[in-house]
Amino acid sequence: MMTVTQAYDAAVTDGRLTRDPAQEGVLPELDRIQAALAEPVRKSLFRKAPPPPKGLYMWGGVGRGKSMLMDLAYAQMDVPKKRQHFHAFMQWVHAEIGEARKTGVDDAIRPVAAKLTADIRLLAFDEMQISDITDAMIVGRLFEALFAAGVTVITTSNRPPVDLYKDGLNRDIFLPFIALLKDRMVVHELAAAQDYRQGRLAGAESYFTPVNADSRARIAAIWQDISHGESEPLTLRIKGRDVVLPQFHNGVARASFYDLCGKPLGAADYLALADAVRVLILEDVPSLGRDNFNEAKRFVTLIDALYEARVRLICSAAADPEYLYREGEGSFEFARTASRLREMQADGWGSA
Known part of the structure; x- marks a missing residue:
């Protein structure tokens, strides 16, 4: 398995990609995540498992290569993993919450979070954005569950974390989630000049x-x-x-x-x-x-x-x-x- 940087260089060499300094600038972060996830997780009855490596929040204008880089890295990471467009992910979440409510549980988000985190170590989201108050209230708890379960998250977005759900209804409820993203993920702007x-x-x-x-x-x-x-x-x-x-x-x-x-x-x-x-x-x-x-x-x-x-x-x-x-x-x-x-x-x- 190649490192992400090696995979990028190979794609440039065979003409599938054009070398871009802004894209190259994020490769060390992707290599870091790949190397950390390659280490075996040592669990103990007496100690908590070590925290997962910090994830990566790549943001920037459309067409700058964010999704391409995420997919390139995703292909090189040999761990239990899942990749989804963020809209599709939230659609799945709402459907699962609906099913959980049918069972009469007090907290319908908890079984959804447990199902989501059961068998993965890496979760990749494409084009993260929050525009709905219901999503804003749900997503924070889900990400808390992901990080607590040792899942590393890589996501792309067209806007920085501070602009997620900007001017949204009851945005104060959403602000702790932004703080959580900044704490558990490296925020990197992909400022490529070309679309x-x-x-x-x-x-x-x-x-x-x-x-x-x-x-x-x-x-x-x-x-x-x-x-x-x-x-x-x-x-x-x-x-x-x-x-x-x-x-x-x-x-x-x-x-x-x-x-x-x-x-x-x-x-x-x-x-x-x-x-x-x-x-x-x-x-x-x-x-x-x-x-x-x-x-x-x-x-x-x-x-x-x-x-x-x-x-x-x-x-x-x-x-x-x-x-x-x-x-x-x-x-x-x-x-x-x-x-x-x-x-x-x-x-x-x-x-x-």
Whole structure:
């Protein structure tokens, strides 16, 4: 098994990565965790097990390589481990709490924490963010249980710990969790100058029309380049509803028009989606009009949410933006959406 630094150097040598000083700056921390986890845990009847090595909280702008570095390290660490996107993790937590409550326990979080910590020494989270008061109240107790059980945590985020759940309701309750993160994890800003995700898409076509075998093949090629054939569904829990993105990898989601606009979703759903992804591949947008008026309204709301959050959009549609909505109620108002779709095709969109 190579060290994380050796694995990084090998990826640079064979052309899979471009050497970046900011990325290299975090490699010693990942090597430190790898070496510490490689040491056997010596348990004694008379002494408590030694505390786990400090984890790592990597934060920085989108596309700087945080998830790539975490995955590189995760692959080199030969210990019982688990990796999840943070949204998917919280979805699992809520489901498990629901099941625990059915048994009548007084504290539904305790059995969930016990199940989570039973068989792992390393837990890796991608894109940690807290925007919901319920999550804010749960996550602190879970992390206390993780650290008490000797689990090391590596996580990525677009913001530093102090900005988690910023301006959230009853944030004072959340502040001890921020202190816990700083105490049990090394906080490292990944300040790479280049957005590699945008670099991969720079100059690439992002709006494909009409929808046919050729446009589907071209979008499939973009997805393959971004995901390397690795993806999993991402479920967002929003006000008691599940919004499912069928394919998700490293901040990039792929879904059809029907997945997101053919179902009764609203602004809150699209805002949560825009907060969870940095690139959305949306396929098979049909011609819009009086026959699919409700779907068209949802599409407008979705584009507004993506635009305000500066999410990169890759899209296949039945017609150019100006000709997507030609007749019926709402066609005049759609002009703003068409203009936004044009602006979102510009090279560099979403990099701010």
